[in-house]
Amino acid sequence: MAGLTLRNVHKSFGKVKVIHGIDMEVENGEFIVIVGPSGCGKSTLLRMIAGLENVSDGDVLIDNLKVNDKEPMDRNIAMVFQNYALYPHMSVFNNMAYGLKIAGLPKSEIAERVRQGAMMLELDGLLDRKPRELSGGQRQRVAMGRAIVRQPAVFLFDEPLSNLDAKLRIQMRLEIKSLQQRLGTTSLFVTHDQIEAMTLADRMVVMNEGVAEQIGSPLDVFQKPETIFAAEFIGSPAMNIIKAISDGQSVKLENGTILKSLTQFNGEIWAGLRPEDLIPDKKGKIIMQIKMVEPIGASTILHGTLKNSDTQIVSMVQGLFNPRDRQPEMSFSISPEAIHLFNRDTGKRIDN
Amino acid sequence: MEKRVYFKGWFLPALLIVPQLAITAIFFFYPAGTAIWWSLFNPDPFGLSTKFVGFANFDFLFSDPYYKESFYTTAIFSVLVTFFSMGLALFLAVLADRLIKGAGIYQTLLIWPYAVAPAIAGILWLFLFDTRTGLISWYLGLLGYDWNHLLNHNEAMGLVVAVSTWSRVSYNFLFFLAGLQAIPSTIIEAAAIDGARFWKRFWTIVFPLLSPMTFFLVVMNVVYAFFDTFGIIHTITKGGPGQSTTILVYKVYSDGFVGLDLGSSAAQSVILLIIVGILTILQFKFVEKKVHY
Numbered sequence: 138m139a140g141l142t143l144r145n146v147h148k149s150f151g152k153v154k155v156i157h158g159i160d161m162e163v164e165n166g167e168f169i170v171i172v173g174p175s176g177c178g179k180s181t182l183l184r185m186i187a188g189l190e191n192v193s194d195g196d197v198l199i200d201n202l203k204v205n206d207k208e209p210m211d212r213n214i215a216m217v218f219q220n221y222a223l224y225p226h227m228s229v230f231n232n233m234a235y236g237l238k239i240a241g242l243p244k245s246e247i248a249e250r251v252r253q254g255a256m257m258l259e260l261d262g263l264l265d266r267k268p269r270e271l272s273g274g275q276r277q278r279v280a281m282g283r284a285i286v287r288q289p290a291v292f293l294f295d296e297p298l299s300n301l302d303a304k305l306r307i308q309m310r311l312e313i314k315s316l317q318q319r320l321g322t323t324s325l326f327v328t329h330d331q332i333e334a335m336t337l338a339d340r341m342v343v344m345n346e347g348v349a350e351q352i353g354s355p356l357d358v359f360q361k362p363e364t365i366f367a368a369e370f371i372g373s374p375a376m377n378i379i380k381a382i383s384d385g386q387s388v389k390l391e392n393g394t395i396l397k398s399l400t401q402f403n404g405e406i407w408a409g410l411r412p413e414d415l416i417p418d419k420k421g422k423i424i425m426q427i428k429m430v431e432p433i434g435a436s437t438i439l440h441g442t443l444k445n446s447d448t449q450i451v452s453m454v455q456g457l458f459n460p461r462d463r464q465p466e467m468s469f470s471i472s473p474e475a476i477h478l479f480n481r482d483t484g485k486r487i488d489n
Numbered sequence: 490m491e492k493r494v495y496f497k498g499w500f501l502p503a504l505l506i507v508p509q510l511a512i513t514a515i516f517f518f519y520p521a522g523t524a525i526w527w528s529l530f531n532p533d534p535f536g537l538s539t540k541f542v543g544f545a546n547f548d549f550l551f552s553d554p555y556y557k558e559s560f561y562t563t564a565i566f567s568v569l570v571t572f573f574s575m576g577l578a579l580f581l582a583v584l585a586d587r588l589i590k591g592a593g594i595y596q597t598l599l600i601w602p603y604a605v606a607p608a609i610a611g612i613l614w615l616f617l618f619d620t621r622t623g624l625i626s627w628y629l630g631l632l633g634y635d636w637n638h639l640l641n642h643n644e645a646m647g648l649v650v651a652v653s654t655w656s657r658v659s660y661n662f663l664f665f666l667a668g669l670q671a672i673p674s675t676i677i678e679a680a681a682i683d684g685a686r687f688w689k690r691f692w693t694i695v696f697p698l699l700s701p702m703t704f705f706l707v708v709m710n711v712v713y714a715f716f717d718t719f720g721i722i723h724t725i726t727k728g729g730p731g732q733s734t735t736i737l738v739y740k741v742y743s744d745g746f747v748g749l750d751l752g753s754s755a756a757q758s759v760i761l762l763i764i765v766g767i768l769t770i771l772q773f774k775f776v777e778k779k780v781h782y
Binding site for chain 2: 189209210214215216218220222223225235236240283287
């Protein structure tokens with residue numbers, strides 16, 4: 138059974154089209170992360186599902202019920218906002234109980250549900266406080282608590298972690314994930330942070346300029362990016378994209394380097410090489426002129442250019458690498474399976 | 490970071506604050522001081538001599554039924570003006586806040602009455618309600634209703650309340666609109682998702698969040714009704730019929746400049762001075778109250 142279905146969903150503001158037809162089936166209990174750069178339409182998509190923006194074309198179905206023309210309150214959803222949007226004049230208890238009171242639940246049940254929600258989120262001691270008396274992380278929990286107590290069919294998260302500091306963000310990320318697994322509620326989570334997307338998602342939607350570039354599990358997207366955009370957006374440091382020509386057996390990079398490949402494709406392509414797939418190898422054919430060395434602890438990132446060209450490339454080497462030991466040039470090799478090929482005209486992946 | 494200029498001598502800084510001090514002294518301290526001084530004296534009817542009477546002017550006022558009645562009139566008048574001008578302004582602001590098309594035009598038009606001076610506003614409304622030549626009173630006459638605010642106490646009060654409200658709505662509207670626009674839209678959206686419909690949202694979320702603004706406006710409107718409505722009352726009813734629209738500030742004028750009882754008039758202005766002082770203290774005390782968002 139589908140928890141949420143999008144059918145050819147479009148959105149335009151006046152003449153400006155922001156979302157160009159998105160199709161998606163979300164299974165019950167699935168955790169979907171919509172990831173993309175700012176302005177790609179991901180928040181708009183979420184707001185359309187919430188009913189805060191109307192749908193210009195296409196259908197939104199929740200629990201197999203078309204909800205295009207339904208008010209947010211009639212969609213059986215709950216949303217967590219980036220700025221939490223807590224009611225500042227109400228205590229934590231009243232913030233969480235607000236929706237239940239409006240739904241007309243008996244007082245005892247409201248108290249019970251809020252108590253359970255508060256327990257789950259470790260808010261027990263804070264129920265009498267006002268939002269301004271809470272820390273950022275606690276406010277975040279209250280916002281989630283408010284969503285949980287309503288027991289909706291779908292949770293919507295609109296970049297809920299981006300106002301937290303780095304450490305808290307990682308902690309809340311884990312909590313959201315475990316909470317969602319415990320409750321088994323279908324969830325949509327919007328973020329621009331690819332690490333959040335990779336760690337949280339059962340499946341992720343990589344969005345760019347109002348188009349879903351790829352929908353798939355994080356590993357799928359990472360290992361087999363469907364488009365150049367998905368390839369560059371997911372993975373850190375980003376994948377190196379190099380102009381190349383494929384002749385059906387090998388790939389010739391723009392600087393003349395010839396790499397073995399497994400493709401049958403003939404023609405102009407983009408070759409995608411992940412920085413961590415470049416393995417230091419004295420006999421390697423890929424020669425990089427090193428400009429910068431960034432030691433990040435467990436590994437080292439090398440920035441430079443491909444020899445005999447201006448193309449910037451980045452490689453990531455395991456282990457410590459003393460910047461003082463750096464040579465002007467290093468050579469790398471890459472296994473043929475690790476080379477991603479994209480059609481130069483369409484930007485689409487070419488499968489081996 | 491505080492940006493501050495430090496002067497070495499005292500001459501330039503003194504010179505720079507002299508204009509402001511002069512204005513305050515000439516237009517505030519001097520008249521207020523004179524009023525306090527005069528409130529302790531009583532001139533003879535021809536203005537040839539004055540006699541020190543201590544607090545006799547105040548004693549007389551507090552036992553004067555007309556003065557008590559004027560207090561009562563002022564209370565009714567200011568409550569009505571404050572309630573209607575704020576209520577109407579809030580209603581208009583809520584509607585204007587929801588506008589998407591033409592919001593600028595509506596907001597501009599709603600601000601216009603504020604540009605009309607109170608005395609002019611009074612005259613404008615007289616064109617409509619004058620007992621002999623007024624347009625609306627003529628239509629009311631056709632409907633069989635004999636409008637005469639020169640004879641009917643309630644009609645007189647109603648008319649000055651209406652005019653005062655009309656010329657105050659813009660001011661309140663501006664503040665309410667600014668207050669509404671300062672409420673983060675996500676809070677409203679969260680309430681909408683929580684199931685609250687428009688009026689429910691208004692009463693449980695929007696109105697409580699506006700409360701600091703509302704309190705500020707209550708004080709400002711009471712002050713307005715107490716003092717700035719002089720021009721309206723003067724052009725429309727001159728405090729009449731009888732004493733029915735003689736609010737305190739109008740009584741200061743009519744006792745002093747029409748009745749020529751300068752001692753009593755001065756004592757009344759001292760009392761008003763104290764009332765303003767109290768309102769100002771209230772204002773400062775509560776305006777500090779933190780806004781929630």
